[in-house]
Every structure is written in C-alpha cells, then in structure tokens.
Amino acid sequence: MNKNYYAILMAGGVGSRFWPVSTADFPKQFHDMLGTGETLIQKTFGRLSKIMPKENILILTNECYKDLVLEQLPHVDAAQLVLEPDMRNTAPCILYATLKIQKINPEAVVVVAPSDHWIEDEMQFAENLRYSFDFCLANDSLMTLGIIPTFANTGYGYIEYDKLDTRAIKKVKQFREKPDYPTAQKFLNSRNFLWNAGIFIWNVQAILKCFQDFQPEMYALFASGIEVYNTSEEAAFVRENYSKAENISIDYAVMEKAQNVFVLPATFDWNDLGTWGSLYDKLPKDAQSNAIVNAQTILENSSNNIIRTQGKKLVVVDGLEDYIIVDKDDVLLIYPKNKEQDIKRITNLAQQLNK
Amino acid sequence: MNKNYYAILMAGGVGSRFWPVSTADFPKQFHDMLGTGETLIQKTFGRLSKIMPKENILILTNECYKDLVLEQLPHVDAAQLVLEPDMRNTAPCILYATLKIQKINPEAVVVVAPSDHWIEDEMQFAENLRYSFDFCLANDSLMTLGIIPTFANTGYGYIEYDKLDTRAIKKVKQFREKPDYPTAQKFLNSRNFLWNAGIFIWNVQAILKCFQDFQPEMYALFASGIEVYNTSEEAAFVRENYSKAENISIDYAVMEKAQNVFVLPATFDWNDLGTWGSLYDKLPKDAQSNAIVNAQTILENSSNNIIRTQGKKLVVVDGLEDYIIVDKDDVLLIYPKNKEQDIKRITNLAQQLNK
Numbered sequence: 001m002n003k004n005y006y007a008i009l010m011a012g013g014v015g016s017r018f019w020p021v022s023t024a025d026f027p028k029q030f031h032d033m034l035g036t037g038e039t040l041i042q043k044t045f046g047r048l049s050k051i052m053p054k055e056n057i058l059i060l061t062n063e064c065y066k067d068l069v070l071e072q073l074p075h076v077d078a079a080q081l082v083l084e085p086d087m088r089n090t091a092p093c094i095l096y097a098t099l100k101i102q103k104i105n106p107e108a109v110v111v112v113a114p115s116d117h118w119i120e121d122e123m124q125f126a127e128n129l130r131y132s133f134d135f136c137l138a139n140d141s142l143m144t145l146g147i148i149p150t151f152a153n154t155g156y157g158y159i160e161y162d163k164l165d166t167r168a169i170k171k172v173k174q175f176r177e178k179p180d181y182p183t184a185q186k187f188l189n190s191r192n193f194l195w196n197a198g199i200f201i202w203n204v205q206a207i208l209k210c211f212q213d214f215q216p217e218m219y220a221l222f223a224s225g226i227e228v229y230n231t232s233e234e235a236a237f238v239r240e241n242y243s244k245a246e247n248i249s250i251d252y253a254v255m256e257k258a259q260n261v262f263v264l265p266a267t268f269d270w271n272d273l274g275t276w277g278s279l280y281d282k283l284p285k286d287a288q289s290n291a292i293v294n295a296q297t298i299l300e301n302s303s304n305n306i307i308r309t310q311g312k313k314l315v316v317v318d319g320l321e322d323y324i325i326v327d328k329d330d331v332l333l334i335y336p337k338n339k340e341q342d343i344k345r346i347t348n349l350a351q352q353l354n355k
Numbered sequence: 356m357n358k359n360y361y362a363i364l365m366a367g368g369v370g371s372r373f374w375p376v377s378t379a380d381f382p383k384q385f386h387d388m389l390g391t392g393e394t395l396i397q398k399t400f401g402r403l404s405k406i407m408p409k410e411n412i413l414i415l416t417n418e419c420y421k422d423l424v425l426e427q428l429p430h431v432d433a434a435q436l437v438l439e440p441d442m443r444n445t446a447p448c449i450l451y452a453t454l455k456i457q458k459i460n461p462e463a464v465v466v467v468a469p470s471d472h473w474i475e476d477e478m479q480f481a482e483n484l485r486y487s488f489d490f491c492l493a494n495d496s497l498m499t500l501g502i503i504p505t506f507a508n509t510g511y512g513y514i515e516y517d518k519l520d521t522r523a524i525k526k527v528k529q530f531r532e533k534p535d536y537p538t539a540q541k542f543l544n545s546r547n548f549l550w551n552a553g554i555f556i557w558n559v560q561a562i563l564k565c566f567q568d569f570q571p572e573m574y575a576l577f578a579s580g581i582e583v584y585n586t587s588e589e590a591a592f593v594r595e596n597y598s599k600a601e602n603i604s605i606d607y608a609v610m611e612k613a614q615n616v617f618v619l620p621a622t623f624d625w626n627d628l629g630t631w632g633s634l635y636d637k638l639p640k641d642a643q644s645n646a647i648v649n650a651q652t653i654l655e656n657s658s659n660n661i662i663r664t665q666g667k668k669l670v671v672v673d674g675l676e677d678y679i680i681v682d683k684d685d686v687l688l689i690y691p692k693n694k695e696q697d698i699k700r701i702t703n704l705a706q707q708l709n710k
Contacts, residue, residue: 020671298704309687314708316375316701317689320675327687332664334672334680334689346671349653353669 005052005133006108008097010198011041011061011069011115012084017275017340019347020331021308029116030068033273034282035293039072040273041115048113051126056108058082058101059115060093079230085242091253092245095211095222096238100229102204109136110207112200112250117272118282124268132201132264135169139262140206142255143169146194146263147270152184155274157196157251160187161263172261175251194263197270200250207254214257218245276324276340280306295327306337360407360488361463363452365553366396366416366424366470367439372630372695374702375686376663384471385423388628389637390648395628396470400428403468406481411463413437413456414470415448434585440597445553446608447600450566450577451593455584457559464491465562467555467605472627473637479623487556487619490524495561497610498524501549501618502625507539510629512551512606514618515542527616530606549618552625555605562609569612573600631679631695635661650682661692 015028022028029041036043041059048057059069060082069081082097094112101108111129119125132143146159157177161170175196179187187193211219221244225237246253255261273279283291288303295309298316307315309327317325324340326333331350335343370383377383384396391398396414403412414424415437424436437452449467456463466484474480487498501514512532516525530551534542542548566574576599580592601608610616628634638646643658650664653671662670664682672680679695681688686705690698 296708298701298708311685313685313687314705315687315689316705318694318697319691320689325687325689327682330666330668332668332670332680332682332687334670334675336674339673342673346653350669350671353651353653 001051001053002133003053003056004105004107004109004137005056006101006105006110007048007052007057008082008094008101008110008112009041009044009048009057009059009115010090010093010112011059011065012087012093013114013116015116016344016347018279019343019350020328020333021326026068027065027116028273030065030072033279033293034118040118041069042072044113044115044117045073045076047119047122047125048111050122051129055080058097060084060097062087083238085239088242088245089247090250091215091248092218092222092242094207094250095215095218096242098204098207098211099222099226102208103226103229106204109133109201109203112198114198114272117197117270119268119270121268124266128264128266128268129201132169135262135264136201136203136206139260140203140209141260141262142206142210142258143201143262143264144172144255145197145199145201145266147197147266149188149193149195152181152188153195154178154181154184156272158184158187158193159196159263160190161192161194163190163192169262169264172263175256194265195270196251197266197272200255206260210254210258215246215248215253218253221245276306276343277337280337304337356406356408357488358408358411359460359462359464359492360411361456361460361465362403362407362412363437363449363456363465363467364396364399364403364412364414364470365445365448365467366414366420367442367448368469368471370471371699371702373634374698374705375681375683375688381423382420382471383628385420385427388634388648389473394427395473396424397427399468399470399472400431402474402477402480403466405477406484410435413452415439415452417442438593440594442602443597443600444602445605446570446603447573447577447597449562449605450570450573451597453559453562453566454577454581457563458581458584461559464488464556464558467553469553469627472552472625474623474625476623479621483619483621483623484556487524490617490619491556491558491561494615495558495564496615496617497561497565497613498556498617498619499527499610500552500554500556500621502552502621504543504548504550507536507543508550509533509536509539511627513539513542513548514551515545516547516549516618518545518547524617524619527618530611549620550625551606552621552627555610561615565609565613570601570603570608573608576600631661631698632692635692659692 011029014024015022018028030039032039058080063083063085084093136143160173162173165171228234228237271278271282280291285291291306293308295307296312296314300318302317302320304321305323307325322337324335324337366384369379370377373383385394387394413435418438418440439448491498515528517528520526583589583592626633626637635646640646645654646661648663650662651667651669655673657672657675659676660678662680677692679690679692
C-alpha cells in the first residue's frame, strides 16, 4: 500500500432528513441504514482502508461525536480524529486537517470523502481512487470523482466538464448548483455533466496553494497553528481559533475558483442515501416491494413501504402503501414516502413538543 | 356498610381481542385501557369497595395472575384470592368461591361482577346494586343487572323479561344467546330485552340450592372440600379436584335452568370494552376524532384513529383514517378499525412467528 495515500473522512453531518432515525445526538453516518450489520461510517472506513494504511485515515467530525466514532471504529487512534469545536462548513476543517497531514507527510495525496454515502462496487471505487491518486501525485491539480447521472435529479450539484476532452480524467469547465427540472434535463442530455458527490482528491501542496490564493485569511488563521499541530497544545489552539474561521464550503471557497480542476467520471454505483426515497431504492424488497430493516413483519394489503424498527420488533400493517414506518424508543413515524420533504418541518414540531 | 355484602370479582379472562395490548401474560383487566391512571380491575375494585367492606371482595382469577392482582391491589390479602389451577368456565369457580363465602358468612349476599368492563356512573351502579342486594336478602332469587340496549347489538346475549311485570325488579322469561341482526332488531323493538352484562346477585343459600338442583355432580365435587376451605389444606384440595369440574358457564349451568331469576334494568351506563371499537367509543377524542392514550402526537390529515403507546411516545402520523395504532416494546400494530375481527387471526400468525 502506498504510504502517501491519505483520507479525510467527513463525519460531522447531522442527517436531519432521516429523522427520527438520524438525530443530532446520533446522526445518519453512525447508523446501519441498510441493515447490513455495519454502520455507514464503518462501511466507508472499511472501503478506504483497503486502499491505504488505516492510520492514514483522519476522521473529521464534531467534538460531540468523538465517543461515537471511537466506539464504532475501535482500531482508530484518538490522534486520527480531527474534532471541530464549532459547527462550520467544509472549507475550514478540510484546511485544518490538510495542514496536519502536510506536517506529517508533505508528499501526501488526500481523498476527502463523505462518511454517509453508499457505494456498492468497492473494487471499482478502489480502482477509480488509485487512478486519481496517481494523477494527483504527478500533477498539482484538484480532482473530483463525478457520478454519471441516471436521471434529471434536482437535488444534487453538477460538474460540467469539457466535452472535447477525450482523456479519462477531464478538465472541469464549471461547478453548477442544484438546477431546476428543465435545467437538470438539459444537463442529463448534454452528457458532459456529472453529479457532485463531494469526493475530492489532491496532493497537499496543490490544495494548500489554492487556499493561500483564494482564502488567504482562512489560510493565515490555520497556518498560524502549524507549530502546535499533532502536539498536546493543538487542542487549545483549535478551541481558541476555530470559531474565527468563515462558515463556507470547500466548493464555494476553492473548487469554483480554481482553474486546475479535473474530474474522473466514476465507474462505480453511488447513492447519497440523502432521503428516505433514495434509501428505499437501495434496500432489498419483498414481493410487494416493501423494504424492511430490523423488523419482523406481518403485512397485508401493503406495498412499497419502508419499515424500520430498532430491534427485531414485530410490525403488523394492513392497508398502507408508500409509507415510511419508523419505530424508535421515543418516536413512531408513519408518514407518506412522497411527503418526505415535510419531515424536516415535523422534526421542528417535535422539538417544540419536547421543550 | 352492610357486613353481609360480598363480591366475586371475575378476573381470569385473557382479552384476546385487544392484542397486542392484552396478552395471555398480561390481560386486559390489568391494563389502564382508558388512560385514566387506573387499570380496569383497580377501577372495578374501587367501585365495589364503596358499597361493601374491602375484605368481602374475593378476586377470582387464574393462578398465573396472582402476582399481578396483588401488585395492582396492594391492600388485598392473599386470602381474598380464589385461584383456579386450570382454565374453566365461570360455573366451577363461582360455586367454589360461594362455598368459601358461605363458610365465613351464611347470611352473605354476593354480587358476581366482571373486572374488565367500564361503568361511568358509579353512583347509579351503587344504588342499583344495593337495591338488588336488599331484594336478595329478602328473597331466595337469582338476580342479574340487565343493560338497556341502545342498538341492535349482535355481540351480546340478551335477557327477556315479562313485559307485564310492572315492578322495578322483573321476572326473567328466558336468556337468549347472541342473536343474528334481524333478531337483535326485534329484541330492541320489543323493549323487554336487556343485554346480559354478566353481573349476578344472590344470597349464598339461593345459588347453592340451584347448584344442588341443576349441577349435582359439580356441587358434590366442591362441597366435598368444605372442611378444608379457608384453611392451609385448601390449596392441595383444589389442585387435586379443580380439573375434575365440568367446563361450563354459570349461564348454561344455572341461570337458564332456574325459574326464580329476576332482572333489574340498570340505570347506569355500561361498556364491556369488548372490542377496539367499543373502547374507541368510550375514549375522549381530539377535534379530528382521534382517541389518544398514553401518547404525544403530531397528526396531519388523520382522523378517527385510536392511538396507544406504552409511555408518552411521540407518534407522528399523516394520512391515516379509522386505524388502530398500538405500539408496544415488541409489537407495532397498524390496523384498520373496521377489520378488528381479524386481529385474533393476526395474533395466531404472530405466535407462529415467535415459535
């Protein structure tokens, strides 16, 4: 395994669209969303550790999830955790983690990867990632893996690449925000638009150069701590300074400004498990297309439901179609699948009830 | 309070139509079905103890519910429990309990009352019961309280009384089994038919005379134990002999054969809480006619449901009408109210799953 391969695993999200399974106390990435026996972060860690030394995988998350991470990834050393004392978007924590890696290994190439997505074909993922790593070892470029769209999804950002670029790794023309439906259809038909899955690859020199160029203030803030990174004084420095960083995503802060951005159209399947609907798509179904996770069921006149309990609870249903049925200790949700966008509103109502 | 007033509280039923709330391990009478803060047996015991000394109330139940009874009725002495070692219908246990009472007090008048019904107007109940007790102190008659029917219910037995009898307490012509619908309508229109609520009143001499006359074998069986009743040897005698008794109801064994049967049309409301539907009728409802027991709720586009959890669980529902939603530790039931007669079948399926 190449000792220069590193990963920054993004594990600070809250996954509010999966309430009541995912909560601020116990977000999506720490759940076994598909009933495979492993949580999403365990799956993702396992996928990455086939490609690089385990100790080269940093886990970037909020301080409050430290215990959850160490519990679910028992072989991870506390030094591999990069803990945000405050909620910030992705740019500050990626810069901070990158500086820590650079101090250890200035030759490092790094993949930034979400911890709560689903990738079935781990072989293809490994191949795509190694190919990108090697490109970034040889080039001071920012790379991303783009997902070939299968329908006109309005929920994702898109990456437009140069249509005339015949190389495997293509020059990016621009990042595009979540489109409306006609625009998404146009993107789909153009065939040179990919979904932005939030997977980035670069060597540490290249990305730090971009931070210096496009976010000089943020770079100065975090560079001022270089002396103490990976020492016992690091925590105090971060607690003191982290909240001063701007709340901005890596996309806005760097990717959309840089000129040396490249994309590899991914050859693996991918699902962001971003909604109950996308989770339902990935789950195995019974003959009536019910997807059942962690439950025993007696279902009559019921189809296309997604049913999930915590243990192996018996769920008896008659006459429901296209419902999300989620049972937890403190919450039971019985909600139409096609209204999943309302769940965030329900979550707020629920929080008010508990006040 | 009259020291001659006694009660036999019938608490051996299983309440299988209320699965999954009511189970063989924890039947209906031990649940707070209406969310009042008291279980049905506690309510019934409280109602009776306003009329008679607490120690005159015997609780007749299966051996396996002994701990539940003592837990829910902590002021009851173990000597007040009449425990059936085997499941038998009502005649054997009523005979056995009556003999025990007679041995203590040959002047006793006894009410036999189910422990799992609902009576709202406890004042009227007390008045009706005292009136019947006094009738039975003066007469060797078998009495029953009949419920004035409010609709052509095919789920109850009926009591036909002599239409020409102008007294408050009327001579019974005959007991009638659960009728078909046209017959129930005829009963309703005749105005001299009452629902049989299983509430009986008599003095111990009168009922024992009837057992002697109509069930001589059963009488001989239990009379052979008179020496040991209310002593330390009673348990051994009962374990030895109880299973020899015929499995027959008091209605068939005695009431339908006796000629000295009288009925008082009850002036209190009554509900046997026999089905989810009848329970729903008794529960308070929200503006959308949802009946909620032990739950917090966020209900949208949902009406006429009955929702019950064990704690104060939050239940979020969108788009359900006329459903039974019951959440327990090990079972979640989401079932149309108008299919409640299928719940027994579901219970059997569930038991097979757990084998």
